Amino acid sequence: MVKKSGEHFYKTKRPNRLAARRRRTRLIIGISILIIFASAIFGLSWFLNQPFIVINNLTVSGNSLVATNDIVNTVKNIIADSYLGLFAKNNIFIYPEKIIRQTLVAAFPAIKEVSGNLKNWQTLQLSVRERAPFALRCQTIDSADCFYLDENGLIFSVAPVFSNNIFLKFAGGQISASSSPIGKNFLPNDEFRQLNFFLDSLAPLGLMPISLEVGIDEYQIYLKNGGRLIIGAADDLSKVLENLKTIFHSENLKKTFARGGAIDYIDFRYGNKVFYRFKN
Numbered sequence: 001m002v003k004k005s006g007e008h009f010y011k012t013k014r015p016n017r018l019a020a021r022r023r024r025t026r027l028i029i030g031i032s033i034l035i036i037f038a039s040a041i042f043g044l045s046w047f048l049n050q051p052f053i054v055i056n057n058l059t060v061s062g063n064s065l066v067a068t069n070d071i072v073n074t075v076k077n078i079i080a081d082s083y084l085g086l087f088a089k090n091n092i093f094i095y096p097e098k099i100i101r102q103t104l105v106a107a108f109p110a111i112k113e114v115s116g117n118l119k120n121w122q123t124l125q126l127s128v129r130e131r132a133p134f135a136l137r138c139q140t141i142d143s144a145d146c147f148y149l150d151e152n153g154l155i156f157s158v159a160p161v162f163s164n165n166i167f168l169k170f171a172g173g174q175i176s177a178s179s180s181p182i183g184k185n186f187l188p189n190d191e192f193r194q195l196n197f198f199l200d201s202l203a204p205l206g207l208m209p210i211s212l213e214v215g216i217d218e219y220q221i222y223l224k225n226g227g228r229l230i231i232g233a234a235d236d237l238s239k240v241l242e243n244l245k246t247i248f249h250s251e252n253l254k255k256t257f258a259r260g261g262a263i264d265y266i267d268f269r270y271g272n273k274v275f276y277r278f279k280n
Helices: 014-048 068-079 097-107 189-200 237-248 251-258
Strands: 057-061 111-120 123-130 135-138 146-149 155-158 169-172 209-214 218-223 228-232 263-270 273-278
Touching: 057 068, 068 097, 068 123, 097 111, 097 123, 189 209, 189 237, 228 237, 237 263, 237 273
Parallel strands: 057 123, 135 169, 169 209, 228 263
Antiparallel strands: 111 123, 135 146, 146 155, 209 218, 218 228, 263 273
């Protein structure tokens, strides 16, 4: 193309103006979205803090070992906080039920389960299920200061002093006497279950265990009639039980019992050799 004399060419600024306008539009839209989002967040925060949907009453049922005030104060400390400093945890729609359950079970070993239900828009009702006492754990057999054990061997609460053998008593073990045993297991779960199965198997033989003491490498089981069984900690309890049945079915023992004799002890710590002695 031949440039004619007197002709001039200029670069147009129209595309640049259009791009700038688009950038301004996008910026305005972005700011508007942020304002709308922030307004929605603060509006929601304001709504969730309204008194008519805030928990201000707590009721507790099902507890006897754990004081109601202790449970209520623990829950109040949890819901006094907020999410991100904006949303109150005491709101009926977003209160942390799972955290409340987990915290109460961890803080109070006597509590086995907790469930929460809204009684109305301002009242949270907590239903507590406590652990059932299965036996006692004492520092020594003769100690009066004892704690409740559940069926899994967990020590969960101080026990009152009993005048008779209402509960089977466990003593010894590796738990230090210098610290509270609450929240600890008396023995590993499997060992505790096996021992209890063995103790339950003594009843058909006419033996009534009242206490069991765990030593370094042995168990001593004290019986209601004053006798005791001594078992090695490494012994196979099923074999010990078979040996015990054999002894009690023997004619010698039957004759001794018929004459009013009573077992002083039976010692199973020496493999197939079982030693026993009668009371004088």
